[in-house]
Amino acid sequence: MIEYVIDAPRAPFLNVDGDSRQFPIRRVFCVGRNYSDHAREMGHDPDREPPFFFTKPADAVVSNPDVIAYPPLTEDLHHEVELVVAIGKDGVNISPEQALEHVWGYGVGIDLTRRDIQAQAKKMGRPWDWSKGFDESAPCSALQPVCRVGHPGNGTVWLKVNGEERQRGDLADQIWSVADVISYASRAVALKAGDLILTGTPAGVGALQVGDKVEAGIDGVGELTFSIGKTALGIEA
Numbered sequence: 001m002i003e004y005v006i007d008a009p010r011a012p013f014l015n016v017d018g019d020s021r022q023f024p025i026r027r028v029f030c031v032g033r034n035y036s037d038h039a040r041e042m043g044h045d046p047d048r049e050p051p052f053f054f055t056k057p058a059d060a061v062v063s064n065p066d067v068i069a070y071p072p073l074t075e076d077l078h079h080e081v082e083l084v085v086a087i088g089k090d091g092v093n094i095s096p097e098q099a100l101e102h103v104w105g106y107g108v109g110i111d112l113t114r115r116d117i118q119a120q121a122k123k124m125g126r127p128w129d130w131s132k133g134f135d136e137s138a139p140c141s142a143l144q145p146v147c148r149v150g151h152p153g154n155g156t157v158w159l160k161v162n163g164e165e166r167q168r169g170d171l172a173d174q175i176w177s178v179a180d181v182i183s184y185a186s187r188a189v190a191l192k193a194g195d196l197i198l199t200g201t202p203a204g205v206g207a208l209q210v211g212d213k214v215e216a217g218i219d220g221v222g223e224l225t226f227s228i229g230k231t232a233l234g235i236e237a
């Protein structure tokens, strides 16, 4: 048995719908610009360039939160609703045809983004980490196992702020399907059980304010609701 010199951190996890057990999270990969309408709104040509990835720390994921604290260092916190793929089986160099065999389940997640920091990073050629990988930057719904929901190839992806619809797209409009995304990722790293992949957001991303109520969902997968709280790290928003 390994002995640690400090208390070992608890493994991050996601709730599983209808199950008292949890899904342990290993790593979090995110796909950029996977819907053409969002690529366009961010000023890019939506032609089928290969998918690109960035990461968030595993403990940025918050399972079914009630409140997410408004993070520091930003005045432009954006919502991006995304299909979350939970990997349940290790694999490298996975073919698109076999990729779905590696999926344990699906959920709904928000890729919270400090857009002003991201814009500065793009301009200065700096990494995206501080714009994407901050505390509580990936609130997620409970996962649904594949044995219950199958592999959703279509379904409305939506997000409302204070009851008003901001984002609406369809899984069928993803530039790279879940199978393609898994295949590409597994050629760059060895995918492992416990890895999550956030698969990109449709158009309509926008700013959140303290006190906002966020509701989001994907037909056939799930929903989540939370509000934006006042502070993080004791810093007033």
Ligand code: MN
Pocket: 030, 031, 032, 080, 082, 111, 200, 201
């Ligand atoms: Mn995103």
